Amino acid sequence: MTWWLKARRVHTHLPAGLLLFFLLAAVVQDGPVHLPSISLGTSEGVQAMIFVPLVPAAFLFNCLGSRFGSAEDSGTRRVRGYDALLALGVVALTSPVGSAVAAATGSRAAESLGRNTAFLVGLTLLCGALFGSSAVLMPAVWPLLVVMFGLRRPNDPYPWTVLLEPAHTWYATAGAALMLAAGIGAHLIFARRSA
Numbered sequence: 296m297t298w299w300l301k302a303r304r305v306h307t308h309l310p311a312g313l314l315l316f317f318l319l320a321a322v323v324q325d326g327p328v329h330l331p332s333i334s335l336g337t338s339e340g341v342q343a344m345i346f347v348p349l350v351p352a353a354f355l356f357n358c359l360g361s362r363f364g365s366a367e368d369s370g371t372r373r374v375r376g377y378d379a380l381l382a383l384g385v386v387a388l389t390s391p392v393g394s395a396v397a398a399a400t401g402s403r404a405a406e407s408l409g410r411n412t413a414f415l416v417g418l419t420l421l422c423g424a425l426f427g428s429s430a431v432l433m434p435a436v437w438p439l440l441v442v443m444f445g446l447r448r449p450n451d452p453y454p455w456t457v458l459l460e461p462a463h464t465w466y467a468t469a470g471a472a473l474m475l476a477a478g479i480g481a482h483l484i485f486a487r488r489s490a
Contacts, residue, residue, distance in 0.1 A: 312354025348412040406462035414471035420478030421481035
């Protein structure tokens with residue numbers, strides 16, 4: 296297992312990613328960012344917090360991209376299982392961070408950090424398993440798609456957006472859980488050896 300931790304650079308990359316995630320969540324809070332919305336035909340202000348979960352998703356994708364090719368390709372070690380546990384661990388660590396930031400600052404957007412991270416990590420794993428390293432941009436593109444096409448009216452997102460929904464919306468939570476499960480399943484079954 297220690298060879299896997301070193302190969303994935305978990306000991307260096309993950310603490311740095313989680314620290315950056317915490318600092319961004321504490322600084323951004325409920326601050327707005329104005330982006331064009333095609334579905335509304337105007338520039339719409341959304342909470343910048345929807346972009347904060349990109350940090351752990353990007354660091355996770357970076358960790359999963361570093362590997363020992365020959366040792367992992369031999370198939371004698373359960374590398375994909377360890378990778379899935381790493382992804383679940385990242386999601387599990389981001390939820391309390393969001394809750395702590397919400398409790399300390401009163402940020403309502405921080406309450407959804409764990410759910411949104413689960414969604415983007417699942418999307419990262421799913422796209423990485425299906426398309427390899429070229430999928431690195433999909434989690435970054437998703438929030439932009441959500442802002443451009445995901446609003447019916449100001450502050451009224453479509454249910455498929457997940458990221459813009461309030462923290463305790465059941466269907467957004469279910470969507471994030473389904474995306475995480477699909478991503479982990481795809482990583483365990485379909486992950487390309489070259490990814």
